[in-house]
Amino acid sequence: MIHLEDVHKSFGSKNILNGLDLHVEAGETFVIIGRSGIGKSVTLRHIVGLLHPDSGTVRVFDDDLSTFSEKQLRQHRRSIGYLFQDGALLNWLSLEDNVALPLREHQAGTASEIQAKVLETLDHVELREHRHKLPTEISGGMRKRAGLARALVTDPKIVLYDEPTSGLDPISSSIINELVRDLQKKFGMCQVIVTHDMHSAFTIADRIGMLHNGRLQAIGTPDEIRNSSSDAVIQFVEGRIEGPLSHHGPADKSQSSVTGTKS
Amino acid sequence: MTSWVNGIGTLLVSAARSSGFGIDLVGQTLRATPCLLTYRRIKDVRDLLFGYILAAFPVTSLVSIVIGMILAIGMGVTLEDFGQEHRIGWLVSATIVREMGALMTAFILAASLGSGIAAEIGTMKVSEEIDALEVMSISPIKFLIVPRVVALILVCPIMTIYADLIGILGGSVISSSQFGVSFTTYQLQALDALDLRDVLQSIGKALVFGGIVAFVGCTQGLLTSGGATGVGQATRRAVVVSFLLVLVVGYIMSWLIYR
Numbered sequence: 001m002i003h004l005e006d007v008h009k010s011f012g013s014k015n016i017l018n019g020l021d022l023h024v025e026a027g028e029t030f031v032i033i034g035r036s037g038i039g040k041s042v043t044l045r046h047i048v049g050l051l052h053p054d055s056g057t058v059r060v061f062d063d064d065l066s067t068f069s070e071k072q073l074r075q076h077r078r079s080i081g082y083l084f085q086d087g088a089l090l091n092w093l094s095l096e097d098n099v100a101l102p103l104r105e106h107q108a109g110t111a112s113e114i115q116a117k118v119l120e121t122l123d124h125v126e127l128r129e130h131r132h133k134l135p136t137e138i139s140g141g142m143r144k145r146a147g148l149a150r151a152l153v154t155d156p157k158i159v160l161y162d163e164p165t166s167g168l169d170p171i172s173s174s175i176i177n178e179l180v181r182d183l184q185k186k187f188g189m190c191q192v193i194v195t196h197d198m199h200s201a202f203t204i205a206d207r208i209g210m211l212h213n214g215r216l217q218a219i220g221t222p223d224e225i226r227n228s229s230s231d232a233v234i235q236f237v238e239g240r241i242e243g244p245l246s247h248h249g250p251a252d253k254s255q256s257s258v259t260g261t262k263s
Numbered sequence: 264m265t266s267w268v269n270g271i272g273t274l275l276v277s278a279a280r281s282s283g284f285g286i287d288l289v290g291q292t293l294r295a296t297p298c299l300l301t302y303r304r305i306k307d308v309r310d311l312l313f314g315y316i317l318a319a320f321p322v323t324s325l326v327s328i329v330i331g332m333i334l335a336i337g338m339g340v341t342l343e344d345f346g347q348e349h350r351i352g353w354l355v356s357a358t359i360v361r362e363m364g365a366l367m368t369a370f371i372l373a374a375s376l377g378s379g380i381a382a383e384i385g386t387m388k389v390s391e392e393i394d395a396l397e398v399m400s401i402s403p404i405k406f407l408i409v410p411r412v413v414a415l416i417l418v419c420p421i422m423t424i425y426a427d428l429i430g431i432l433g434g435s436v437i438s439s440s441q442f443g444v445s446f447t448t449y450q451l452q453a454l455d456a457l458d459l460r461d462v463l464q465s466i467g468k469a470l471v472f473g474g475i476v477a478f479v480g481c482t483q484g485l486l487t488s489g490g491a492t493g494v495g496q497a498t499r500r501a502v503v504v505s506f507l508l509v510l511v512v513g514y515i516m517s518w519l520i521y522r
Contacts, residue, residue, distance in 0.1 A: 077400045085391070090387075102399040102401065150399075
């Protein structure tokens with residue numbers, strides 16, 4: 001469903017993606033882990049067409065995004081939900097109006113149909129009773145859930161999550177994790193999640209990929225990642241200071257070697 | 264020396280980039296204006312219009328009345344020397360309606376509303392709300408820029424006419440209290456100084472100034488990067504650039520009108 005092949009992306013002199021290959025199938029929940037500033041969010045932005053690769057191809061639903069006009073890109077994005085780090089809710093709109101926004105702007109039904117859909121979605125994220133509040137009047141966890149409701153209200157086939165549990169207490173994180181798992185079970189959505197939170201990654205992922213040096217250096221199931229012998233993966237999962245991911249540490253040479261031995 | 268040259272170079276590149284972006288934004292906004300035919304956008308413009316008028320009303324009132332009083336006292340002292348103090352109304356009215364009204368209103372709107380637009384859109388940019396609109400296939404130009412630009416273009420002439428009236432009123436207070444010119448004489452002189460062409464020129468200038476303030480605010484907002492510091496810088500740049508553009512364009516328009 002999502003295929004990134006040999007994607008390169010630089011900002012100025014800084015190479016962010018360096019031959020990235022990523023393949024996510026329909027109904028799969030794929031979690032991308034990696035250090036801050038390594039290009040995880042940049043990867044998500046390529047999938048939704050907010051960024052374009054310097055070279056390489058990004059294919060979503062079998063369409064090569066580089067061939068799309070701006071109008072086609074807008075159409076493409078309607079099939080994708082995106083949860084931003086802090087929810088990215090519009091501060092002057094209530095939660096209900098925020099969630100209704102994409103439906104109203106695209107005139108996706110009558111006012112009563114939109115209202116019903118919004119309330120149903122707010123029920124999913126348990127925010128119905130807070131629907132009249134402004135984003136500034138609720139907690140960070142609630143903002144993320146409202147952002148998730150807005151991402152889901154258009155019934156997307158793909159949902160992208162940028163750090164869905166960052167800055168949340170463990171209970172709020174678990175609520176989000178539960179929501180993500182429920183969505184996959186109920187609707188079979190294809191989900192790509194960027195996170196640093198290993199507990200969350202192990203809980204929700206079908207597969208996990210570790211991004212390092214602009215590529216996915218390790219891909220595997222949660223168990224495979226947990227038992228990986230890759231120095232980089234071990235360092236990241238265990239949060240060790242010393243190792244190949246440290247600024248001055250040697251680069252990890254392993255490529256897709258999580259299940260096997262270090263190369 | 265090298266750092267100075269680098270600094271000037273960076274400034275020029277940044278100015279060229281902002282100018283190019285701003286011109287492109289004007290084109291995109293013009294192309295997107297048919298979106299105003301929808302009820303939702305008309306409602307947005309209406310709400311913004313009332314909000315902008317309310318926000319600009321107190322400061323416009325205060326500045327206009329004081330400017331009118333300053334003009335009256337300055338001109339009155341000179342005219343009194345020639346025994347022509349009854350002409351204060353004529354001069355205050357002509358100065359305010361032909362030049363000062365539109366100019367000072369544009370400055371007030373740049374400082375109060377243009378900076379606010381830059382801060383609002385800049386904050387949305389750094390908190391990914393603009394990206395969120397793109398992801399939802401909602402055009403930020405149609406959703407954010409067009410309503411703000413149209414509302415500000417409409418607010419500027421409305422507030423200019425109001426500023427003209429309040430400024431002339433301020434002058435009348437001084438001319439009556441300090442120079443003994445009756446209200447009736449002042450009003451007759453004020454009306455004598457003007458014809459319809461003056462009023463229409465003032466409104467025309469105000470429309471252009473409103474557009475400048477709106478587009479500069481939106482441009483600086485959309486170019487914001489770097490968190491809270493970036494929002495602060497965008498706000499400051501919006502005010503400075505608006506002031507400069509309004510002055511330059513105002514001069515060109517006056518030259519075209521009177522020469």
